[in-house]
Amino acid sequence: MRKAYGASSRGLKTYRFVRWVDRGEGVVHRETKVIRVKGSRRPPRRDPGPRPLPKAQRPSKPLVPQPFGVYRGAFGRLEATRLLNRAGFGPSPGQAEKLARMGMKRAVLSLTRPRGKAKLIGPAPVDSDGLPLAPADSWGHDHLWWLDRMVRTDQPFGERMAFIFHDWFATSNEGVSQQQQMLDQYATIRSHATGSFDRLLLSLTKDPAMLQWLSGGDSTRFSPNENYAREMMELFSLGADRGAYTEDDIREAARALTGWTYDWDDDQGTINFRFDPELHDTDSKKIFGKRGNWNWTDACRLCYEHPLHASFFVAKLWSCFIPTAPSPSTKAALMKKYLSGGRQIRPVVEAILMHPDFYRGAAMVKPPVVFAAGLMRSLKLTIKTEDWTWLSTSAGQQLFYPPNVSGWDDERWLDTSTTRARWLMVTTALQDRHFDAWDDQKPYPKDEPTRDALNRALATFGWPALRAEHQQELVSLSDRVAGRITDDWQQGPYRALRQNALLQLIAVSPDMQLS
């Protein structure tokens, strides 16, 4: 079947052609298809160009949450792209096609169970002066450093899970004395993010950044501080107002958690984090109705062994990937999977990534960092400017600086400030990809037709799927610009500007904001 255009076989001619396919979800995407026709028939157009489809915005039925199960529908580029957008940071050119060929299950497992150590592909990032990043020392370089890992890693799932738990156990450098402590926390999260939740919670409870952020290192038997105990229950493991714990449980757990301490050094800041038995409250405590001489590991254990922990965990994890709630049967099955696996995270994520709701359900808005990383991945860019830090901050998300301990609000990413920041991210990304309309040495083609202009722009981003009306609008823009050409000197330059406009619009389009 994979014959060159026009090759003959038993009286049939084989043609490869590109077509625009509407999968019925309002998304048009480009597929290459090989067909064979009789020689006498007129071959299809080799490349129809971007073709708008009229029904692209048909109302979709509200999603009925599916019972627990495995998605069995079509797994093409669209589905693979969603998988890469939500379980990673979007496709690099060709990656979605590659994944689509694997089939859904293998595609998921290829992401969640990568072989070997993660590698960073391509040139290392540099700051605006061309110097290596100093993530532990320079403000904003911590953000660039992690963003770069999201862009260049060959194991995006691991980074995405670390990103999810950075948001879950949201710790901000605002309350931590050294950036290095945040980087260390990142390393801790990264190493446990697909493993055991128990170990994740235990290791973060004694993590120096966390001990500062939520006062765990200031809590002693002489005066226990409730801050960490409260958030461990409310935000990390059990959830508020579910009847999981009382104010007394918080107070008693705060006593159990006492003993961690650190020193202050005028040069280095906080140092020497340690458990000091002298500061630990060794009296009996009653947590969740259980009495004992509990210590900090007991306090954690009582939380993750709490009968209401698993339901909290799976619902929160689900919401990181799917915007609508799971059906009761799905939730129950996920809880069972979680508990029977000894509270391992990865099997639950895999079940979510294979669930029908993941592929059939509604779109989500990409977090700003995912948008930025995805943009760079699609253009094969590496970081060459510190602008990415303030751009991301303006877009509402600076890594290592979540707004508070409950993390970022994923429901509310887009407004006029943050959308403008995303626009400027695109402008920044196109720094080396746009055309200079007035460069006589490299004139833009004077005769580029409308269709080719759009195809060229789409190809630059690896053929992202655009909704039909957006694509139609881009065709319209191309025609409108062509219509403005009245003098011969405008032929090339206006077309170059048109290409720049198309690149900008594709990347800022609603489609590119969604996963």
Next chain:
Amino acid sequence: MNQHNCCNNYTRSKLLQGAAAQAGQGLPAIEPGMPLPAGTGLTRRRMLAGAAGLALSVYGASKLPISIFDVGIAEAAQSNRVIVSIFLDGGADALSILAPTGHPRYFDLRPNLAINPAGATPFSEDTSLSWHPAAAGLRTLHSEGKVTVLPAVGYDDPNQSHFTSRHFWEVGALDTGGSTGWMGRYLDLTGSDVNPLQGLSLDGSLSPAMATASKPVAAVEGVTGYDLWSWVDDPVTEELYRSFKRFGSFKSDSDALNQARRAIGSTNSVRESLEGFSEFTAPVAYPDSDLARQLSGLGALLGAGLPLHCVSVSADGGYDTHSDQKDDLARNLQTTCDSILAFQRDLESRGLQDRVLVEMWSEFGRRPEENGSAGTDHGAAGTAFIIGSMAEGRMVGEFPGLTQLDEDDNVRHTSDFRSMYCSLLEQWLGQEAGPIIPGAAKLARPKLVRT
């Protein structure tokens, strides 16, 4: 090591940034089990109000074309009275702001954090209390009879979660499920269909207390330097923006897609019209702080005769002082009180002082007994202040003392925040509280406003 003191729930207003999910289609949870901030789920549109020279986010009233609001603002009658809610985010330590230095137990409970009575001015209405030196701005206004103090305001069965307690205050009810704010319900009942400035959040995102069910309300953000720079030049730029605008205009039934499209449409509107609103000059000197900038801007808006009615803003800094309370609290309190004093002077110099009343509140007070980190943990009753030339200027509810604390060893309340709302509605806004505050009939009506 800045802000190491707090448990960092306090910047929750950040959670509300950005557009929201579609109205009536289910409310997104910030965290499982956490009460949703009122206003979650309201549609949000951005506009530039030409009449106001402001970039606005407009919430609610999604069926109306955005342009109608510009007309609405231009034609709206200037509101006679304005209420400004100033939120001390994080649970401000009432026992430092008005320190019970005349109560011996205070010094037992606060061996390190007690305010030194030697350097503090006694509170004239109850000399067992002393003003924090950093609250000098508030003290000055109180001495002029322009501050009504509620020294122990709270509610029964106090909740010590920032999120939950703040939510109660925002919705004006002890209801974790409430989805409209108390000022929002007031506007729903009495407000305009076309003037989003009637409920204005100055933090750039909708204040939950302002969340309405049907009437439009707005948030303002910085309005300078808004451009959409690209590699496109004229004349193609015009076509670029035209297409961008159209991206924002298509209809869809997908929440996320709508959110993206609305944001794009509004972003372009702001770009189109954002010119003209340049620097204004305040008639009085303000301190250098975010709150001061917001309040001086508010002064300018009111001075320009814009139809504002309910306004909301957060004070500088965080008040969640779990550790190292002394310096942080003093700094934040100083900035906040100085800003409020400047705002009052601004209003007075503009002749607007009888039209504006400030309500300053926090989600709870802090525990009387200090913790070992030179900080205080979450408590129960706190303070609230009604500030302005029309404030009654007489304390509401006495300070309950420190000998009889509640079962969690926290200060008992002697006034209910819902009573405060009832009085503000009836005495200031001229609206019967019954339809707005649940259980209003059984709530007291302390005198907060001069008649």
